[in-house]
Amino acid sequence: KAGVTQTPRYLIKTRGQQVTLSCSPISGHRSVSWYQQTPGQGLQFLFEYFSETQRNKGNFPGRFSGRQFSNSRSEMNVSTLELGDSALYLCASSLAVVPYEQYFGPGTRLTVT
Amino acid sequence: GDSVTQMEGPVTLSEEAFLTINCTYTATGYPSLFWYVQYPGEGLQLLLKATKADDKGSNKGFEATYRKETTSFHLEKGSVQVSDSAVYFCALKYNQGGKLIFGQGTELSVKP
Numbered sequence: 448k449a450g451v452t453q454t455p456r457y458l459i460k461t462r463g464q465q466v467t468l469s470c471s472p473i474s475g476h477r478s479v480s481w482y483q484q485t486p487g488q489g490l491q492f493l494f495e496y497f498s499e500t501q502r503n504k505g506n507f508p509g510r511f512s513g514r515q516f517s518n519s520r521s522e523m524n525v526s527t528l529e530l531g532d533s534a535l536y537l538c539a540s541s542l543a544v545v546p547y548e549q550y551f552g553p554g555t556r557l558t559v560t
Numbered sequence: 561g562d563s564v565t566q567m568e569g570p571v572t573l574s575e576e577a578f579l580t581i582n583c584t585y586t587a588t589g590y591p592s593l594f595w596y597v598q599y600p601g602e603g604l605q606l607l608l609k610a611t612k613a614d615d616k617g618s619n620k621g622f623e624a625t626y627r628k629e630t631t632s633f634h635l636e637k638g639s640v641q642v643s644d645s646a647v648y649f650c651a652l653k654y655n656q657g658g659k660l661i662f663g664q665g666t667e668l669s670v671k672p
Contacts, residue, residue: 451603480658489665490649495658503657537603539660548594549654551603 451552465526470541481519484535581635583650591652593633598647615646
């Protein structure tokens with residue numbers, strides 16, 4: 448079975464621009480979660496989508512948004528990029544059964560200049 | 561709020577040494593506990609899990625036991641290899657949500 452895939456793997460953007468990252472979950476997984484990883488803050492939860500609905504949300508500003516499509520693929524968008532948004536963005540998918548263990552993709556490395 | 565605390569790294573060991581990475585948690589409910597590993601330039605890989613008190617998770621020679629009385633989930637391996645060099649993350653999650661709460665990570669370096 449193919450794992451979680453994320454595109455693109457690397458991205459360089461300029462402050463003030465917006466960016467869209469994509470995640471394709473493992474086949475059959477309907478839950479997709481997004482995390483931000485930085486050296487200073489570590490791994491922080493952004494949001495979770497299940498059946499095209501946002502089910503959980505972390506403590507990030509409204510510039511961070513996401514969506515999920517009917518095939519469970521998910522995108523996250525960051526508008527008005529700031530230097531502090533430079534990070535590794537990780538997507539994880541899981542089955543909707545206990546204990547909902549999550550499987551991660553390789554991440555998208557976003558650099559904001 | 562809920563949180564996870566790991567021992568600080570980096571931890572440097574010689575090949576075949578015994579490994580312990582300490583992890584303690586604070587939780588208002590009864591979460592599942594996980595260990596993830598991250599190799600350089602990669603995403604996180606699920607290493608092992610435990611869903612209730614006294615459960616032992618194990619995989620690839622690594623073990624961890626869910627200790628409710630000490631709120632701990634320490635990772636152990638009897639004999640580490642150079643290939644185990646990575647960053648290890650302890651995490652908790654409640655079944656009803658997708659939010660994993662991670663510790664700060666512990667870097668392990670194994671020398672030949």
